[in-house]
Amino acid sequence: MCSLWVALVFCCLGQLCADRSLKPQIAVPQLATNNPTLTTVALEKPFCMFDNSLYPNKSYVIYLYAMKESASAINSLVTDDSSKPLESTFQQTSGGQLGPYKAALFNVPSCASPPKLADVGDVNKVADVLKQYLFRVGDDGTCLYDPNFLSLCNPPLAPNTTYRFKYVLVDSTEGIMKDQSLWSDPIKTRRVKLPLQIDTWPGRRSGGMIVITSILSVLVFLLLAGFLASVFSAVMGPEDSSAETRHMSQTLQQSEPKPQLSSE
Amino acid sequence: MAKSDGGIHILQGLLVFGNVVIGMCGIALTAECIFFVSDPSGLYPLLEATENDDIYAAAWIGIFVGFALFALSVLGIIGVIKSNRTLLLVYIILMLITYAFEMASCITAATHRDFLTPNLFMKQMLEMYMKSETDNNNDKWMTEGVTKTWDKLMLRNQCCGVRGPSDWQEYTSAFRATHSDSDFPWPHNCCVMDARGSPINLDGCKLGVPGYYNSNGCYDAISGPMNTHAWGVAWFGFAILCWTFCVLLGTMFYWSKIEY
Numbered sequence: 001m002c003s004l005w006v007a008l009v010f011c012c013l014g015q016l017c018a019d020r021s022l023k024p025q026i027a028v029p030q031l032a033t034n035n036p037t038l039t040t041v042a043l044e045k046p047f048c049m050f051d052n053s054l055y056p057n058k059s060y061v062i063y064l065y066a067m068k069e070s071a072s073a074i075n076s077l078v079t080d081d082s083s084k085p086l087e088s089t090f091q092q093t094s095g096g097q098l099g100p101y102k103a104a105l106f107n108v109p110s111c112a113s114p115p116k117l118a119d120v121g122d123v124n125k126v127a128d129v130l131k132q133y134l135f136r137v138g139d140d141g142t143c144l145y146d147p148n149f150l151s152l153c154n155p156p157l158a159p160n161t162t163y164r165f166k167y168v169l170v171d172s173t174e175g176i177m178k179d180q181s182l183w184s185d186p187i188k189t190r191r192v193k194l195p196l197q198i199d200t201w202p203g204r205r206s207g208g209m210i211v212i213t214s215i216l217s218v219l220v221f222l223l224l225a226g227f228l229a230s231v232f233s234a235v236m237g238p239e240d241s242s243a244e245t246r247h248m249s250q251t252l253q254q255s256e257p258k259p260q261l262s263s264e
Numbered sequence: 265m266a267k268s269d270g271g272i273h274i275l276q277g278l279l280v281f282g283n284v285v286i287g288m289c290g291i292a293l294t295a296e297c298i299f300f301v302s303d304p305s306g307l308y309p310l311l312e313a314t315e316n317d318d319i320y321a322a323a324w325i326g327i328f329v330g331f332a333l334f335a336l337s338v339l340g341i342i343g344v345i346k347s348n349r350t351l352l353l354v355y356i357i358l359m360l361i362t363y364a365f366e367m368a369s370c371i372t373a374a375t376h377r378d379f380l381t382p383n384l385f386m387k388q389m390l391e392m393y394m395k396s397e398t399d400n401n402n403d404k405w406m407t408e409g410v411t412k413t414w415d416k417l418m419l420r421n422q423c424c425g426v427r428g429p430s431d432w433q434e435y436t437s438a439f440r441a442t443h444s445d446s447d448f449p450w451p452h453n454c455c456v457m458d459a460r461g462s463p464i465n466l467d468g469c470k471l472g473v474p475g476y477y478n479s480n481g482c483y484d485a486i487s488g489p490m491n492t493h494a495w496g497v498a499w500f501g502f503a504i505l506c507w508t509f510c511v512l513l514g515t516m517f518y519w520s521k522i523e524y
Contacts, residue, residue: 034472209374
């Protein structure tokens, strides 16, 4: 377990600090094993992605845009003509079908001090580490149906659909896009099967069952045969002996009168 | 005559010994089957919902057969010692009937164990766990039984699903109909719990971070007790029947040799 965390730390710190390809990446599978799920995708935050565009005295914020891959043919622009980022929502774009929608807004993640992924093992630190390291698209299941919800809605994605994501660096005072990443590689959400398709036929009989059934059947047959044989011999036996006793009593009766005659 | 007398006495001694063993095994069978019927691992609702709970029927038969074996062995001992033909004939006939019942119990237990596969439990779990709309009272009873049993099973054995938590992600289910995937990729009982019974970190559990969810499947926890139950009834019954076969054959031979 320890060695896994050490490997995770080296692997991920190295990736975070080195120059990244300019695409949003899915969160490392060793950390988030259940990713992507049916309706969510957990993305790594853009560490060290926009460092060249950051000026020291300005404040920046990162927008995350999501769209279905099929929408790239219709419209994949995230800004309007004056470089202002689009304020499209999930509902306006039909869940990303007509174009990108804004899914999230967060501060620029720190490149100099990224979260230590090995701290995930510590129960007290795991919440912070997860919040700083990744963002889960599709996390909020209720905002779509809540009329009082006013901030940015991040509703669940559609199953079995390919999505693409993009990070945009925005200057928070001017509200203008300063830099943007490329569109990510296509990421597909899971597909589900119906439980009706599960085959519950047990297949072959087990060996034990065959042994028990066959041997017991043979034993019962032998018992019944033995019982019939003993009943048969019991019925036959007394008939022979009763014939003998009758024969013996007759000879006894015949032999008895002779001594009487001789005595007289 | 002295030799055949000695032979008869030896046969009598062997039959008495055989009947003593049958009596003891009968009591042991009754005790074992009462133990299984009492369902110490709490898995009966799962079998009841599959409508294939015949290993329990085999155990019920085993209870009564065990007691019958004990009573008949006493009768047999008395019959052999007194060399009474009538008693022994009654003994043989009743023993044959008991033999048939025990044979039914063994074969039932062994055969129906074969039906309890992982796929059967997975399908049942997906279709019944936390099912919200039940058709009738029977369906409601079985659904509640399955839900309670699975909740207890997941908490007690720290496991999730039949083969693993991926069962909940690969298949749609009755649970999925009422619990959205973004909030509940799998039931919260699959998460590692703290002392108060709530997940130690819900986000970690939902994302599948190792150490915050139970990654192993519950099938071992289910099949272990069921195997013990089925094989205990089937093989112990089989052993008793093999011994009883010899004793019965000897008794029939002895019965045919004694005179009225």
